[in-house]
Structures are given as C-alpha cells and as structure tokens.
Amino acid sequence: MEHAAAHTGGASIKAYMVVFGTLAVLTVIEVLIPLRFGFPKNVQVILLVFLALWKALLVALYYMHLRYEPQRLKWMVIAPLPLAVILVMAVLTEF
Amino acid sequence: MATTMTDAHAAHAQDHHEPSFLRKYVFSEDHKVIGIQFLFMSLFFLMIGGLLAAIMRWQLAYPTDPSRPLPGAGLFPETMVNAGIILPEFYNSAVTMHGTIMIFFAIMPLLVGVFANYLIPLQIGAPDMAFPKLNMMSFWTAFVAGLIIMAGFFVEGGHSAAGWTQYVPLSADPEWTGVYTGQQLWLIAMTVLGFSSLMGAVNYITTVINMRAPGMTWLRMPLPTWALFITAILILLAIPVLTGALIMLLFDQTIGTTFFTVATGGEPLLWQHMFWFFGHPEVYILILPAMGFVSEIISAGSRKPVFGYNAMVLAIVAIGFIGWIVWGHHMFQSGMNPTLGMSFMVTTMIIAVPSAIKTFNWLGTMWRGDLHFHTPMLHAVAFVAMFVIGGLSGVFVASTPVDIFLHDTYFVVAHIHYVLFGGSLFAIFGAITFWFPKMFGRMMNSSLGKIHFWLTLLFFNLTFFPMHNLGIAGMMRRIYDFTQYEFLTQFQGLQVFISWSAFLLVATQVIFAFNFIYSLFKGAEAPQNPWHANSLEWTAAPSPPPHGNFERTPTVYRGPYEYSHPDAADDYWPQNAPGHAAPASEPAYAE
Amino acid sequence: MTTQAAALDRGGMDATEVGMGVYNMKLGMWVFLLSEVMFFTSLIGGYIILRGAHPDMFAQPGVVLNVPLTAFNTFLLICSSVTMVLAFAGIERGDQAKLKMWLIATAVIGMAFLGVQVYEYIQLSGHGFVPTVEGYRAEGAPLYGTTFYTMTGFHGFHVLMGVLALWYLVIQAFRGKYTAGSHGAVEITGLYWHFVDLVWIILFTIVYLI
Numbered sequence: 068m069e070h071a072a073a074h075t076g077g078a079s080i081k082a083y084m085v086v087f088g089t090l091a092v093l094t095v096i097e098v099l100i101p102l103r104f105g106f107p108k109n110v111q112v113i114l115l116v117f118l119a120l121w122k123a124l125l126v127a128l129y130y131m132h133l134r135y136e137p138q139r140l141k142w143m144v145i146a147p148l149p150l151a152v153i154l155v156m157a158v159l160t161e162f
Numbered sequence: 163m164a165t166t167m168t169d170a171h172a173a174h175a176q177d178h179h180e181p182s183f184l185r186k187y188v189f190s191e192d193h194k195v196i197g198i199q200f201l202f203m204s205l206f207f208l209m210i211g212g213l214l215a216a217i218m219r220w221q222l223a224y225p226t227d228p229s230r231p232l233p234g235a236g237l238f239p240e241t242m243v244n245a246g247i248i249l250p251e252f253y254n255s256a257v258t259m260h261g262t263i264m265i266f267f268a269i270m271p272l273l274v275g276v277f278a279n280y281l282i283p284l285q286i287g288a289p290d291m292a293f294p295k296l297n298m299m300s301f302w303t304a305f306v307a308g309l310i311i312m313a314g315f316f317v318e319g320g321h322s323a324a325g326w327t328q329y330v331p332l333s334a335d336p337e338w339t340g341v342y343t344g345q346q347l348w349l350i351a352m353t354v355l356g357f358s359s360l361m362g363a364v365n366y367i368t369t370v371i372n373m374r375a376p377g378m379t380w381l382r383m384p385l386p387t388w389a390l391f392i393t394a395i396l397i398l399l400a401i402p403v404l405t406g407a408l409i410m411l412l413f414d415q416t417i418g419t420t421f422f423t424v425a426t427g428g429e430p431l432l433w434q435h436m437f438w439f440f441g442h443p444e445v446y447i448l449i450l451p452a453m454g455f456v457s458e459i460i461s462a463g464s465r466k467p468v469f470g471y472n473a474m475v476l477a478i479v480a481i482g483f484i485g486w487i488v489w490g491h492h493m494f495q496s497g498m499n500p501t502l503g504m505s506f507m508v509t510t511m512i513i514a515v516p517s518a519i520k521t522f523n524w525l526g527t528m529w530r531g532d533l534h535f536h537t538p539m540l541h542a543v544a545f546v547a548m549f550v551i552g553g554l555s556g557v558f559v560a561s562t563p564v565d566i567f568l569h570d571t572y573f574v575v576a577h578i579h580y581v582l583f584g585g586s587l588f589a590i591f592g593a594i595t596f597w598f599p600k601m602f603g604r605m606m607n608s609s610l611g612k613i614h615f616w617l618t619l620l621f622f623n624l625t626f627f628p629m630h631n632l633g634i635a636g637m638m639r640r641i642y643d644f645t646q647y648e649f650l651t652q653f654q655g656l657q658v659f660i661s662w663s664a665f666l667l668v669a670t671q672v673i674f675a676f677n678f679i680y681s682l683f684k685g686a687e688a689p690q691n692p693w694h695a696n697s698l699e700w701t702a703a704p705s706p707p708p709h710g711n712f713e714r715t716p717t718v719y720r721g722p723y724e725y726s727h728p729d730a731a732d733d734y735w736p737q738n739a740p741g742h743a744a745p746a747s748e749p750a751y752a753e
Numbered sequence: 754m755t756t757q758a759a760a761l762d763r764g765g766m767d768a769t770e771v772g773m774g775v776y777n778m779k780l781g782m783w784v785f786l787l788s789e790v791m792f793f794t795s796l797i798g799g800y801i802i803l804r805g806a807h808p809d810m811f812a813q814p815g816v817v818l819n820v821p822l823t824a825f826n827t828f829l830l831i832c833s834s835v836t837m838v839l840a841f842a843g844i845e846r847g848d849q850a851k852l853k854m855w856l857i858a859t860a861v862i863g864m865a866f867l868g869v870q871v872y873e874y875i876q877l878s879g880h881g882f883v884p885t886v887e888g889y890r891a892e893g894a895p896l897y898g899t900t901f902y903t904m905t906g907f908h909g910f911h912v913l914m915g916v917l918a919l920w921y922l923v924i925q926a927f928r929g930k931y932t933a934g935s936h937g938a939v940e941i942t943g944l945y946w947h948f949v950d951l952v953w954i955i956l957f958t959i960v961y962l963i
Contacts, residue, residue, distance in 0.1 A: 119915055123955060140775060406796050421799070427896035
C-alpha cells in the first residue's frame with residue numbers, strides 16, 4: 068500500500084478545506100441565480116452549467132484525488148464523457 | 163488490512179488442501195470453472211433458442227394448416243398451441259424469445275461469459291481474474307437472470323411478445339400484446355443480466371490492464387484478449403444505458419409513470435434511441451470476440467503470423483469507438499430527423515472500413531500459408547466467408563434510401579443471421595473445438611466435427627440465403643401468417659424449403675451435442691499444445707490448467723503469432739520461450 | 754503459491770506490478786464508476802431530452818420544488834464529502850481515532866441527507882407532485898413527476914448503498930482492520946461516496962435550478 072499512499076496523499080487537509088469552502092460558496096451562488104437574479108433564461112442556464120461543472124471538477128480532482136493519479140487513469144476517466152454528450156445532443160435534435 | 167491479508171491467506175491455503183465439491187465446481191472462484199459454467203448454461207439456452215426458431219419455422223411453412231399439426235403439440239398448453247395450430251400470441255412470444263435468448267443468453271455469454279473468463283487470465287499470464295469473488299457472483303447473477311427469463315414461459319399470459327427490441331408502445335401497454343407478467347419478467351431478467359455483465363466487464367478490464375505477466379505489452383497480447391478487452395469496455399458503457407431504459411419501461415408498466423406514453427407527454431422515440439444506443443455497441447459485443455477467436459485460429463491453422471497484427475488491433479479499437487455513433491441506422495424509418503439520419507448513414511459506411519481491413523488481413527494470413535483444415539480452422543474460414551455476405555447485406559440496409567424498402571423485411575432477418583449465426587456462432591463452434599482440449603484435457607472428435615461443420619454450413623445457407631429474396635419480395639419480419647397477403651402466397655413453396663432446411667440445421671446440432679458430450683468423457687487425451695500454438699495458455703500451462711494456472715509466472719518475450727519464424731527451431735515459437743527476442747515495437751511495461 | 758498469486762491476495766498491491774499504476778480494487782472501482790456515469794447519463798439525459806421536447810410540461814425553478822430545503826441538503830452532502838476525505842487523511846497518517854470519528858460523521862450526514870429527501874418526497878407528494886399519471890395535481894405535467902422521482906430516487910438509492918458501505922467500514926475500523934499502510938477499502942468507498950456527491954451536484958443544478 069505504501070506506493071498507493073504516495074499517490075493519493077497529495078492533497079493536504081488545507082486543500083480539502085479550501086475545496087469545501089469553494090463548493091459551499093458556489094452552491095450559494097447557484098441557488099441565488101434562479102431565485103434572486105433576473106438574468107435571461109439562457110444566460111442562467113449557461114452560468115449554472117458552468118458552476119456545476121466547476122464544482123464537479125473540484126470534487127473529482129481533489130476529493131477523488133484524480134489530480135494525483137497517473138496520467139493514463141485520467142484519460143480513462145474522461146473516456147465515457149464524449150459518449151454521454153453524443154447521446155444527449157444527438158437525441159435532443161430529434162424533438 | 164494486515165489481518166485481512168492473513169485471513170485471506172489462510173482461506174486460500176485451505177482452498178488448496180481441501181476444496182469441497184461445492185467450492186470447486188459450484189461456487190468456484192476459479193475463472194476456468196466459471197467459464198465452463200457459462201459454457202453449459204449458454205449451450206442450454208442455445209438449444210432453447212433453436213427450438214423456438216423451429217416452432218416459428220413450422221408456422222411459416224404451414225401457416226395455420228390443421229392438416230399439418232405442430233409435432234409434439236401435446237406438450238404445449240392450449241393457450242400456446244391449440245389443436246396443433248400455433249396461436250398468434252405464442253408465435254409472437256416465440257419470435258421475441260428466440261431473439262432475446264439467442265442474443266442475451268446464448269451468443270453473448272458464449273462469447274464473453276465463456277471465453278473472456280476462460281481465456282483472458284490464461285492468455286495474459288495471470289493466475290486468475292482480479293476479483294475472483296465478483297466473477298463468481300457474475301455467473302450466479304446470470305444464472306438467476308436465466309431462471310427469471312425461463313419463468314416467463316410458464317406465467318399466465320405467456321412470455322413477452324413485443325419483439326426482442328421491445329419497442330414502445332407495444333411493450334409498454336399490455337393491451338397490445340396481452341402479456342403482463344411475462345413482459346415484466348423480461349424486463350427484470352434483462353436488468354439482472356445487466357448486473358452480471360457489468361460485474362464481468364469490471365473484472366475483465368481490470369485484469370487486462372493490471373495483471374499482465376512481465377513482458378506482456380499491449381502489442382504482444384493475443385487478439386482474442388484484445389477483442390474481449392474492447393468488448394468489455396463496450397459492455398461497461400452500453401449496458402447501463404439499457405438498464406436505465408429498462409427501469410423506465412418497468413416503471414411505466416408497474417407504477418404508472420409516463421416516460422414513453424405519448425398521451426401523457428412521454429416519447430416512444432426516446433426508448434428507441436436508448437435501446438439502440440446500447441443495441442449497436444451490443445452488435446459489436448457479439449462480433450468482436452468472434453473476430454478475435456478467428457484471427458487466432460486462422461493464424462495457427464495457416465502456420466503464419468497474423469497479417470498486419472497492429473492493423474488488426476487498430477481495427478478492433480476503431481470498431482469499438484465508431485460503434486458508438488452509428489446506433490441511429492436501426493431507426494431510419496422511425497421518423498427520425500433526416501439530418502441525423504444522414505450522419506448515421508455516413509458513420510455506418512465508415513465502420514465498414516475497419517471490418518474490411520480485418521477481412522483482408524484474414525485472407526492475407528491464409529495467403530500462401532501451410533493450411534491445416536482441422537475443424538476449428540474450417541469454422542474460422544467459414545466465418546470469414548459468411549461474415550462477408552452478412553457485411554455486404556449490411557451495407558445495403560445502411561443506406562437510407564435502400565433501407566426504406568428493406569426495413570423490417572426478411573432481408574434484415576437474413577442479414578442478422580449471416581452475421582450472428584454465420585459469423586458469431588461459427589466462430590463459437592470453432593473456438594469451442596479449439597479450446598476444448600485446454601478446458602477438458604480431451605480432444606473433440608475430428609470426423610464428427612467435420613461432418614457437423616459441413617452439414618451446418620450447407621443447411622445454414624439453404625435456410626438463410628433465400629430469406630434475402632423473400633425480403634426483397636416484401637415478406638415482413640415477425641409476421642404470423644404471410645398468406646393473408648396475396649402477393650406473398652406464391653412463396654409458400656420456398657417457405658417450406660426454408661423451414662425444412664432450418665429443421666435439418668437444428669437436427670445437425672445434435673451431432674455437435676453428441677460430439678461434445680462424448681468427447682468430454684471418451685475423447686482422446688489432449689497434449690498440452692495440440693495446435694502447436696504460441697500463446698501462454700498452450701505453452702505455459704498443462705491441459706487443463708490447475709487452480710492458479712501457472713507453476714511460475716511466465717515471462718513473455720515476443721508476440722503471439724510467431725509461426726514459421728526463421729530463427730525458431732520449430733514452426734511455432736512460444737511467447738514465453740527465452741531466446742533472442744523479436745524487436746519489440748515498444749519497451750516492456752510500456753503502457 | 755506463485756508470486757503473482759500472492760500479489761493477487763494483497764489486492765494486487767505489489768510494487769513490481771505492471772499496469773495502470775494503481776492497485777486492482779481502486780482501478781476496479783474507477784471502472785465501475787465509468788459505468789455509473791453512463792447509467793446516470795441515461796436517467797439525467799432522458800430528463801434533458803424529455804424536457805427539451807416538452808418544455809411546457811415542467812415547472813420553473815422554485816415553483817414546485819423546495820429549492821432552499823434542497824440547497825441545505827446539497828450542503829449536507831458536500832459536508833459528508835469533506836468528512837470522508839478527513840477520515841481518509843486520518844488513516845493515511847495512521848490516526849485510528851480520526852478515522853472512526855469522521856467515518857461515523859460521514860455515515861450520519863449521509864443518513865441525514867436521506868432523511869431530508871424522504872421528508873421532501875412526503876411534502877411534495879402531499880401537494881400532488883407524484884411520479885404517476887394518476888393523482889398528479891401539481892404544476893406542469895405527470896412527465897415532470899415521473900422524471901424527477903426516478904432521477905432523485907436512484908440517486909437516493911446510491912446514497913443508501915454508500916451509507917451501508919460506510920457503516921460496514923465503521924465496524925471494520927473498530928475491529929482495527931485499517932492501518933496507515935493498508936486502507937484500500939476506505940479509499941474506494943470514498944471514491945464511490947464522492948462520485949455520488951458529484952452526481953448530486955449535476956442533478957441538483959439540472960433538476961432544481963434550471
């Protein structure tokens with residue numbers, strides 16, 4: 068396990084807490100967007116998707132330690148994402 | 163974890179000394195036993211699927227003809243077969259379940275369940291799968307799915323009758339098919355089977371990535387392992403989409419949600435898209451492993467290296483990727499957006515390229531080879547021929563304008579059977595004969611094998627080739643009684659011909675079954691390497707290999723297809739034989 | 754036993770091992786999560802597609818769904834993620850007390866999340882927001898309820914599985930199974946738990962806020 072620990076122990080407690088704070092703040096901003104700010108709908112959608120992806124990325128990189136994993140594991144992890152996008156986008160054009 | 167480790171060691175050691183019958187043959191964690199368990203289960207389902215086909219063919223030869231009662235009609239309850247006449251409801255069930263059982267419970271487990279389990283660890287030089295317990299669960303989950311799917315035949319209302327593609331609204335509302343419980347059992351069985359495939363896929367992928375023997379670089383892996391690895395990726399990413407769709411359909415039926423019901427806002431086309439987003443990778447799940455086995459057998463049977471090994475690997479990977487963006491070609495007639503249809507047509511034509519690369523490479527492998535036409539080789543060569551026919555008819559239906567005419571006709575039935583029977587099943591027969599000595603330590607009888615091969619090849623073509631003509635003439639797929647259409651009555655004679663060819667095709671399989679069982683007990687003792695092949699399962703392990711596979715972890719020095727190499731003493735050169743290594747195109751351990 | 758078989762028993766954690774560079778269990782968990790990505794794609798993607806097809810059948814944010822309550826729930830899940838990494842960081846340094854404490858915290862927060870979700874379901878269905886066609890009285894159309902409950906329900910199911918796994922870890926932790934050198938189970942359960950959190954982040958935005 069020693070070498071595995073060397074891989075995953077990259078993030079410090081401080082980093083964990085910073086990510087936690089960022090996630091919390093981003094969530095507050097997210098909730099305020101539809102409820103308080105009167106942006107046009109499509110601006111809202113773009114902002115919200117951006118924020119959600121930002122949060123998701125933070126969780127994957129720091130909490131799931133992807134940032135400290137070998138490069139090839141990172142490649143493997145993003146492999147199915149294009150498929151997901153293709154499925155949703157192609158079928159959306161249908162309706 | 164330190165304590166767990168000791169526990170595991172203790173348990174393991176105990177396993178070695180005193181394996182009870184139950185642990186050794188029933189709840190075994192040995193990948194070889196699990197593969198063989200899958201083999202017996204899927205051969206059973208192959209038989210059921212074949213019998214269902216025979217029932218359909220009887221109806222098509224003698225549609226509702228009281229003077230020609232179905233043989234053995236007495237075995238069926240009156241709700242299925244009445245006075246010797248196959249009832250339409252039962253016919254629909256038979257069509258549905260023939261497709262379902264053959265695809266999901268026979269061919270897919272035969273290719274993946276049997277050979278991925280059996281071959282992957284042996285060919286990469288690993289003692290077992292990465293997660294042996296998960297592997298065991300994978301088989302028993304599949305077994306439960308098999309029980310559920312069989313139960314459907316015995317419930318009131320009969321088994322699902324909505325076709326293996328389960329298009330909504332036909333499948334969503336029992337009003338249309340008259341099937342309620344059977345339909346739900348179908349959905350549940352497929353969900354359970356999905357879990358089994360998922361567990362398998364996680365195992366195969368992890369094993370191939372992490373457990374290769376020293377020196378077994380990516381480009382020294384035998385092609386069956388390559389094909390099964392890419393197949394496992396397809397399973398991993400495609401099955402969950404089907405599971406999602408199945409769950410939605412199940413909810414629509416049981417608790418009254420409205421995913422697919424038009425009246426309350428649902429979208430039937432969503433089902434088709436989700437089904438085929440899974441279903442097209444599924445097509446490659448059903449053919450890629452077969453291509454891998456055929457490459458192996460043809461190379462060994464020609465005593466020549468696989469022509470263009472790297473191109474073969476690349477073609478497998480390319481098929482694996484392009485296979486994701488062609489699903490819409492099943493839906494040209496669904497009223498799909500024409501722009502989308504056009505894109506799908508183009509991608510479908512593109513995927514013919516890697517398939518053609520593989521075909522030419524097989525021919526190139528055989529070209530000027532020292533050909534040995536043993537039974538596996540015969541099946542492999544037949545695979546190439548039949549796959550070309552099936553591939554070419556695929557190009558017809560891939561083109562939107564032609565598909566308008568051919569969609570949902572017997573042309574499609576002919577196409578799928580040329581690929582799935584002529585392709586996958588021939589490869590499976592070849593692979594079973596090829597690896598039988600490794601699995602059971604005995605050879606299959608070669609004369610019986612050849613008789614079985616030639617009769618199967620003959621009756622297969624007599625059965626399915628005329629279906630092209632029927633389809634072009636307008637005969638609909640899944641039709642119960644074609645004589646209700648004036649223009650189809652002229653084909654009555656041809657239908658009888660096809661049906662009797664099909665019956666003989668089914669009967670021929672008895673030879674295989676006999677050969678299989680006979681050789682299991684009475685076959686000639688198999689040497690360790692009867693085909694003089696190079697890969698590790700032949701060169702580093704006895705037949706059958708013991709638990710743990712290899713005495714010592716083998717070291718790999720070269721690729722798996724070094725036949726007739728000038729530097730080798732023999733006409734084959736085992737992967738694990740030390741000696742001067744052929745220059746590797748990549749350093750050892752490179753990922 | 755061969756060296757490799759021995760490596761297998763240690764979950765493949767062998768320094769000489771070739772491959773991905775991570776041990777088998779962890780690689781297996783990642784591979785499984787990729788499949789989960791596709792599963793949630795089918796559910797969330799199905800929702801996006803259906804909503805794209807029938808925008809009028811879905812209500813605007815905050816009309817039917819209780820956004821502040823769910824925002825609180827989102828916050829709970831984020832908290833549980835941070836407690837999970839703290840548990841992991843604890844055992845990496847061999848700190849058994851921290852491991853136990855943070856694991857229990859994670860499991861309890863996970864259960865709180867489920868509790869809030871059940872409360873939300875009860876409240877919503879009381880207002881006629883149900884998954885079925887029958888009895889649907891809320892704004893929008895039954896399709897809204899159908900997709901909402903299926904998506905959040907399956908996410909909740911994943912949380913439940915995670916909570917069970919966490920309690921199992923707690924029991925094992927109290928039996929002293931994990932050490933600084935060997936705690937693969939904590940790490941892969943963490944991976945699963947964070948993935949479930951990640952899915953919720955996407956789900957929350959798409960279902961509640963857009």
